[in-house]
Amino acid sequence: xxxxxxxxxxxxxxxxxxxxxxxxxxxxxxxxxxxxxxxxxxxxxxxxxxxxxxxxxxxxxxxxxxxxxxxxxxxxxxxxxxxxxxxxxxxxxxxxxxxxxxxxxxxxxxxxxxxxxxxxxxxxxxxxxxxxxxxxxxxxxxxxxxxxxxxxxxxxxxxxxxxxxxxxxxxxxxxxxxxxxxxxxxxxxxxxxxxxxxxxxxxxxxxxxxxxxxxxxxxxxxxxxxxxxxxxxxxxxxxxxxxxxxxxxxxxxxxxxxxxxxxxxxxxxxxxxxxxxxxxxxxxxxxxxxxxxxxxxxxxxxxxxxxxxxxxxxxxxxxxxxxxxxxxxxxxxxxxxxxxxxxxxxxxxxxxxxxxxxxxxxxxxxxxxxxxxxxxxxxxxxxxxxxxxxxxxxxxxxxxxxxxxxxxxxxxxxxxxxxxxxxxx
Numbered sequence: 374x375x376x377x378x379x380x381x382x383x384x385x386x387x388x389x390x391x392x393x394x395x396x397x398x399x400x401x402x403x404x405x406x407x408x409x410x411x412x413x414x415x416x417x418x419x420x421x422x423x424x425x426x427x428x429x430x431x432x433x434x435x436x437x438x439x440x441x442x443x444x445x446x447x448x449x450x451x452x453x454x455x456x457x458x459x460x461x462x463x464x465x466x467x468x469x470x471x472x473x474x475x476x477x478x479x480x481x482x483x484x485x486x487x488x489x490x491x492x493x494x495x496x497x498x499x500x501x502x503x504x505x506x507x508x509x510x511x512x513x514x515x516x517x518x519x520x521x522x523x524x525x526x527x528x529x530x531x532x533x534x535x536x537x538x539x540x541x542x543x544x545x546x547x548x549x550x551x552x553x554x555x556x557x558x559x560x561x562x563x564x565x566x567x568x569x570x571x572x573x574x575x576x577x578x579x580x581x582x583x584x585x586x587x588x589x590x591x592x593x594x595x596x597x598x599x600x601x602x603x604x605x606x607x608x609x610x611x612x613x614x615x616x617x618x619x620x621x622x623x624x625x626x627x628x629x630x631x632x633x634x635x636x637x638x639x640x641x642x643x644x645x646x647x648x649x650x651x652x653x654x655x656x657x658x659x660x661x662x663x664x665x666x667x668x669x670x671x672x673x674x675x676x677x678x679x680x681x682x683x684x685x686x687x688x689x690x691x692x693x694x695x696x697x698x699x700x701x702x703x704x705x706x707x708x709x710x711x712x713x714x715x716x717x718x719x720x721x722x723x724x725x726x727x728x729x730x731x732x733x734x735x736x737x738x739x740x741x742x743x744x745x746x747x748x749x750x751x752x753x754x755x756x757x758x759x760x761x762x763x764x765x766x767x768x769x770x771x772x773x774x775x776x777x778x779x780x781x782x783x784x785x786x787x788x789x790x791x792x793x794x795x796x797x798x
Contacts, residue, residue, distance in 0.1 A: 384678075384682065384703060386461060386462045386465035386466070386679065387461035387464045387465040388461075389679070389700055389703055389704065389716065390464070390469060390700065391412060391467045391468075392704045393704060393774070393776065393777075393780060394412060394468070394776055394784070395407075395628065395779075396780075397777050397780035397781045397784055398411070398773055398788075400771050400773070400777075400781050401540060401784060403788040405491070406634075406796075407496075407788050407792060408788070411787060411788060411790065411791070412613075414439050414441045414464055414467060414468070415438045415441060415442055415448075415482075416435065416439070416514070417432075417437070417439045417440075417460070417512075418436075418438045418439070418462070418511060418514055419435065419436075419511065420436045420438075420510035420511065421433055421434070421435050421458065422434055422507065422510050424438065424502050424503045424506055425502060426499055427496050427498060427499055427512060427786045431545040432508055433766075434489060434503060434507070435486075435487065436459055436487065436489070436511070436738060437463045437483075437486060437487050438484065438515070439460075439463045439467040439484040439485055439486070440492035440513045440514065440520060441464070441467035441468045441471045441482065441485075442482040442483055444482060444787055444790045445474065445479075445480055445481060445482055446476060446479075446480035446481045446482060446523060447482065447572075447784070448467075448481065448482040448483060448484035448520045448552065449479070449483065449484055449522055449523070449663045449728060449731065449732075450484070450485040450486065451466075451485060451522065451524055451525025451628045451727075452465065452485075452486040452487060452522050452523070452525055453466070453485070453490070453526070453528065453652065454487070454492045454526070454532075455489075455526055455527050457492070458487035458488065459639045460488045461637045461716070462487070463485045463486065464485075465484035465699075465700060466487075466525075466699055467484050468701075469700060469721060470483030470484060470728070471483030471744050471781035471783070472609045472721045472780055472784065472787075473722075473783070474728060475719040475726050475767040475783035475787050476594075476721050476722060476725065476760050476782055476783040477725045477726065477756050477760045477764070478786075479488055479729070480732075481732065482787075484520050485525075486522060487525075487786055488503065488507055488672055490503065490527075492528075500532070501535055502529075502537075503533040504532050505535055505538075505539045506547045507679060508536040508539040509542060510537060512540060512584060515540065515551060517548055517585055517735075517738075517739070518552035519552060519764045521550065521649050521735055522550065522551075522553075522603070523537060523552060523554045523727070523728070523731050524554040528598070529554075530555055530556045530566065533552040533558070534622075535554055536552050536553050537549060537560075539557060540552075541716070542594045547737040550727060550735055550787075552756060553565065553735055553738075554731060555734070559796075560737075561624045561734060561744060561745035562730060562731075562737055562744070562749060563744065563749050564730055564746045564750055565607070565727075565730045565731065565734055565791050566601065566605070567605040568606070568727050568729065568730035568731075569601065569605070569606075569697065569724050569727035570601065570605025570606035570607070570675070570697065571609045571726055571750070572627050572723070572724060572727065572729065573578065573606040573609075573675065573695055573697040573724060573755060574606055574609040574613065575726065575753070575757050575758070576695055576718045576722060577594075577671055577693065577695040577723075578613070579758060579761050580693055580695065580716060581693070584614075584693075586670075589613055589614035590614050590616060591616075591617075591670075592616060592670045592671060593616050593618050593632075593663055593668075593669040593671070594607075594610055594614050594617050594618065594670065594671040595618060595620075595665075595669045595671070595672050595673070595691070596617065596618075596620045596673045596676075597621050597664055597676050597698075597701075598620075598621065598622065598674065598675035598676030599621075599622045599642065599650055600635075600676075601636075602675040602698070602720050603675035603676070603697060604639060604642070607633075607635045608619055608636075608639065608702030608775055609636070610635075610703065611633075611635035611636070611737045615671075617633050617635055618630055618631070618632055618633065618669060619659070619664050620633065620638065620650065621650070621659075621676075622649055622650045622676075623649065624649050624650050624657055625650070625659065625660055626658070626659040626660055626661055626663060626664035626666070627650055627653050627656035627657070627758075628656055628657045628658075628659050628667070629655065632658060632670045632678075636766065638650070638653065638656075639687075641653050658761065661676075662685065665680065665681065665683065665685060665688065665689060666689060666690060668785055670691060670693065671693045671694075671696050672691035672693070672694045673694070673696075674701035675698050675701070676698050676701070678698060678699055678700035678701055679700065680702070681694070681701055681703070682702075682703045682704065682705070683705040683706055683709065685706075686705075686709035686710055687709055688710040689710065689713070692716070693715070693716050694710065694715060694716070694718070695715075695717075695718045695723045696718065696719055696720040696723045696724060696726050696771070697720075697723060698720065701720065702717060707715060707776060708776065711774050716775065717774065717776060719776035719779050719780075721776075721780065721783060722757075722760055722764055722775070722779050724755065724778055725756075725760065726757060729753055729756050733749055733752060738757040739750075743785065763780060763782050765778075767781050767782045793798050
């Protein structure tokens with residue numbers, strides 16, 4: 374846990390996002406004004422609102438919603454509940470969402486939201502009151518054709534159901550398409566819960582196939598983070614025959630050199646305090662810092678941003694990194710990893726499975742016509758492999774690393790669309 378806390382204290386996520394953007398956009402022949410335009414969020418909302426707690430106290434919470442870009446379509450992005458949320462983090466996450474949606478050819482721009490709170494210290498009724506009040510405050514920004522929220526760290530399908538219901542009560546009729554990541558019984562999509570983690574493994578599988586390493590049982594994988602993304606990445610990798618040797622959460626890392634029984638780990642966390650790994654017996658306890666430096670083949674950071682930095686990048690031993698989290702690697706760390714010959718499948722590609730199936734859910738909701746899980750997973754794989762091919766072509770054309778190639782591809786699409794639409798008025 375100490376590594377995560379230190380990383381987020383001294384590295385500004387928005388600064389990182391702009392550094393990555395500047396690296397990529399330098400390769401593109403876009404007008405200077407458009408290059409500058411794409412650096413800035415379109416609009417930002419900060420709200421301060423009261424919530425009555427279970428003991429009768431009234432606490433004031435601060436929340437944000439940022440739209441980075443809407444050139445390709447309505448903005449799309451999750452809502453994060455966490456103590457460390459700030460406006461620059463939300464700006465960075467919104468910018469990354471713009472590139473992610475453009476990269477996988479979704480008709481969306483990027484958005485993000487967040488509330489400064491600790492959901493683990495709040496009751497279910499307190500979280501419901503907070504969510505409904507926050508949804509009311511940001512109703513100026515959200516709509517099924519303008520900005521569609523989704524779950525992120527600290528939020529889940531139930532959170533989305535509360536937002537959907539609050540918005541629907543406000544307009545007077547049910548609006549399932551106002552959010553994605555909802556429960557199935559109120560218009561959610563099959564396969565949405567697992568989509569981000571599943572997409573991480575689809576991209577990992579493709580990277581290994583292209584490198585000639587196709588014997589899954591010989592691949593040793595370590596996963597930082599065992600929330601929604603990390604857990605389902607571990608599950609899908611395990612089901613495919615990969616050897617998941619370590620996982621971690623805020624309580625620390627858990628290592629079994631012979632391979633973890635991921636079904637057993639999931640069963641344990643399903644009934645543990647706050648669904649955490651603490652106390653899991655069938656593994657050796659290690660720190661999060663040690664997990665990042667394990668002797669493994671694939672490292673999947675699926676927790677917070679700024680985990681692989683200039684301070685620890687040289688310690689990474691994996692030959693492949695697949696980023697399930699947003700922004701887990703700083704630009705300085707990218708340079709070190711590239712020099713070591715470590716391939717990084719970047720966040721805007723590797724974790725795009727979530728927003729891809731969110732798009733499927735949105736379309737299903739607008740049409741009131743729903744797909745089975747086999748169709749969802751088939752379409753998810755098609756979208757991600759096509760995007761992977763696009764990144765490889767750009768990488769080879771410009772002779773750059775995968776992250777820069779992914780952002781070049783995405784920025785060009787948004788920049789070209791901006792040029793085609795023109796500058797109003």
